[in-house]
Amino acid sequence: MNISRHATVARDVPAAITMADILSPTSEIAFVKNHADAFQASSRKGDVWMRMQLRNSGVTDMHGDLVVRFPYLQRVDAYLLDTEGYTRTGTAGSGVALSGIALPAPFPTFEIDVPAGQTRTVYIRASGGPMVVMPVWFHTSADYQSWFQGSVGIFALLMGIACTFTFYAWSIARKSDTPAYRLYFWFCVTAITYVIFSTGMGKSLFWPQSNVSTITLVYILQGAVTAFGAVFISNFLDIRRRWPSFYIVINGLIALCVLSSIGGFFPSLLSRAVYMICSGIGPIVVLVGVWVMHRRGAPGAGAVLIGWAPLIMATVWLYLRLFEITPYFEINHYIVPLGLCFTVFQFSWAISNRVKDAEASAATDPLTGLSNRRDLDTTLAALTRSNTPACTAVLAIDLDGFKAINDTHGHDAGDLVLQVIASRLKNVGAGRAKPFRTGGDEFLIVYSNRDARADIQQFGAQCITVINRPIAYRGTLLSVGASVGVAFIDDHVDFRESISRADAALYAAKREGKGVVRLFDQRQSPVGQPSAVQPPLGQPGFRPVVVNG
Numbered sequence: 001m002n003i004s005r006h007a008t009v010a011r012d013v014p015a016a017i018t019m020a021d022i023l024s025p026t027s028e029i030a031f032v033k034n035h036a037d038a039f040q041a042s043s044r045k046g047d048v049w050m051r052m053q054l055r056n057s058g059v060t061d062m063h064g065d066l067v068v069r070f071p072y073l074q075r076v077d078a079y080l081l082d083t084e085g086y087t088r089t090g091t092a093g094s095g096v097a098l099s100g101i102a103l104p105a106p107f108p109t110f111e112i113d114v115p116a117g118q119t120r121t122v123y124i125r126a127s128g129g130p131m132v133v134m135p136v137w138f139h140t141s142a143d144y145q146s147w148f149q150g151s152v153g154i155f156a157l158l159m160g161i162a163c164t165f166t167f168y169a170w171s172i173a174r175k176s177d178t179p180a181y182r183l184y185f186w187f188c189v190t191a192i193t194y195v196i197f198s199t200g201m202g203k204s205l206f207w208p209q210s211n212v213s214t215i216t217l218v219y220i221l222q223g224a225v226t227a228f229g230a231v232f233i234s235n236f237l238d239i240r241r242r243w244p245s246f247y248i249v250i251n252g253l254i255a256l257c258v259l260s261s262i263g264g265f266f267p268s269l270l271s272r273a274v275y276m277i278c279s280g281i282g283p284i285v286v287l288v289g290v291w292v293m294h295r296r297g298a299p300g301a302g303a304v305l306i307g308w309a310p311l312i313m314a315t316v317w318l319y320l321r322l323f324e325i326t327p328y329f330e331i332n333h334y335i336v337p338l339g340l341c342f343t344v345f346q347f348s349w350a351i352s353n354r355v356k357d358a359e360a361s362a363a364t365d366p367l368t369g370l371s372n373r374r375d376l377d378t379t380l381a382a383l384t385r386s387n388t389p390a391c392t393a394v395l396a397i398d399l400d401g402f403k404a405i406n407d408t409h410g411h412d413a414g415d416l417v418l419q420v421i422a423s424r425l426k427n428v429g430a431g432r433a434k435p436f437r438t439g440g441d442e443f444l445i446v447y448s449n450r451d452a453r454a455d456i457q458q459f460g461a462q463c464i465t466v467i468n469r470p471i472a473y474r475g476t477l478l479s480v481g482a483s484v485g486v487a488f489i490d491d492h493v494d495f496r497e498s499i500s501r502a503d504a505a506l507y508a509a510k511r512e513g514k515g516v517v518r519l520f521d522q523r524q525s526p527v528g529q530p531s532a533v534q535p536p537l538g539q540p541g542f543r544p545v546v547v548n549g
Contacts, residue, residue: 002037003052004136009034012046015127019079019087022049022123038135038328050124054138056114065144066122067137068108069333071200074128074215076108081121094203095128095213104208105148106155106200112138128215135328151333155199158337162192165344172351180235184351187228188344194221195337219260223278227257229311229343230286233304236350237290242298246289253282280319283312300350307346314339365437367415368422376436379446380495392448393456393488394495395433396502397425397463399441400481400514413473417480424466433459444499453488460484460517468515483509487520 008031022029031051041048056062068076074095080088090100092108103109114120126134139147166188173181196202198218230250234240240247260271260278287308294301314335320326331338363375371379399421406414418441425435425443432449445463447456463484470477485506487498501520509518 007050007052010049011041047127055119062114063141066110070134077125078110079123097209165348183232190224191340223257223260227254303350307343310342311339370422370437394498394502395445396485396506397443402441420471481515484517
């Protein structure tokens, strides 16, 4: 039961006021009825007191727990009074050790007993910290355990998700020399640590009985989250080169985040201004800058924009709540962890795409878009593991007359020819063969369909046919030919040896006519290897098979 609206509140009470002063008949402390589901006050000018009455109209004693759902409170004192004035007390908060009727929990929580048919008066005193939003709930013991386990379970789930992406960030960072990936890893670490302590879980889990205050640590971590997020975005989007003025703004924000970590030594007004910039205004400025870069077409800016926005929106929502512009909802307690989880997910997705693009670029020929020799090694290894049928073949292709085009029309014409031929080889081999560019005008095709050998030979002829088609260049028709060497793969030959055999067949085709398909003869050794079987005297060592031409 939310009892905030049934309570009376006294704000700005001097710290010297004690419980005896409050109960004194001459006390001048005025308690005003609260009409909202959560009451809000600043403890900078003094303590905040709440008074409420709990009546048990049942026939059995009521055992319950009173929860002040705000983890930033440094100290909360609870006083339980009976009809005779007997008082039980307890202390909880982020800056004090648990005592009395206080229970270990992320929020200040106190054990309350109300006998059947009686009424108990509860006073709560909150001190320390800046703005506070305190919905106060009274649970039965069973209901409290259910709520507490559910609340901790939600936090644990969110932290588990964030930790998963943090582990992914670590796995990427340790394999890469890119600074942005390491910065992202530290952003994830600080974000998780910030959520653990800002939600009160850190204190309740690690040192509930200590007087150590975690509020300063929370402020430091909040500045660190903003700083690491900003510097990661700066490196990931290469802002220093793309937009130098925005780079200066980000560096200024990072400097302010460092200052905010020691803001407790500054005058109150300055400390609050620096904190507001680091936690609210600064991240919004970064968001606007990334949006501008996205509009300018900067690679990765869109993904960063989507990732950074939920965290900023969660922060803005909480600020609006602090200024009582937005209503209180239960989800307010989880909105920052939710925003952080979405942010690390989106940033991880952006990094994953960047890594995939880098890997694809390293495995792709930049001119033709075909896979290169690096990807060829990966493909052959995969084919070896998959036990490809014996009819699979490797085709080595070399262009005829390509040098003359380069010499006559220039390298631009040569590049165009290579690009067009690469496209044609992709099309002719779609669904059954994968082409690679292995040299200047050299291509290799891995044929993996389960087709007859005659069909594979005919495929080699089709490759020559499509390559022979004229290519238009600045009003001129350019023509090149091609020679093809084919090596079939059986159970006794691995794919790497088949490449050497295909090259041997291709060299024979180039020597003996060009523009033809040649099949590797088992009596001919692969290129670079001595012949295993010497041919009889007077007979050729290589017997070409002509399929086209």
